[in-house]
Amino acid sequence: MNRKLYRYVGRIVRLNKQAFREIRQQAIRKGYALENCFIVSEVSRGVKKLLCYGANIRVVVSASDVVLV
Numbered sequence: 001m002n003r004k005l006y007r008y009v010g011r012i013v014r015l016n017k018q019a020f021r022e023i024r025q026q027a028i029r030k031g032y033a034l035e036n037c038f039i040v041s042e043v044s045r046g047v048k049k050l051l052c053y054g055a056n057i058r059v060v061v062s063a064s065d066v067v068l069v
Contacts, residue, residue: 005063008040008050012069019065023057032056037069 014036015023027034038052038059049060 005043005048005050008063008066008068009042010040012037012039013050013052013066014038014069015059015061016065016067019061023059027057038066040066 014020015038020036024034034054034057038054040050040052042051043049044051044060049062050066052059052061052066
């Protein structure tokens with residue numbers, strides 16, 4: 001499973017609608033503007049999650065919540 005997750009590292013991804021909606025609500029509360037475009041920087045080994053960065057936000061999501069662009 002980890003090998004499959006590492007194919008996302010360094011790639012641009014978009015979140016599915018539900019995951020993006022949740023993150024967008026958090027960003028609005030903090031006053032951030034947010035686009036649905038993130039770059040995957042690493043794979044969290046223990047919980048098998050992807051660490052993604054947007055323009056000014058960092059999110060940790062499951063691989064099932066992302067789509068390669």
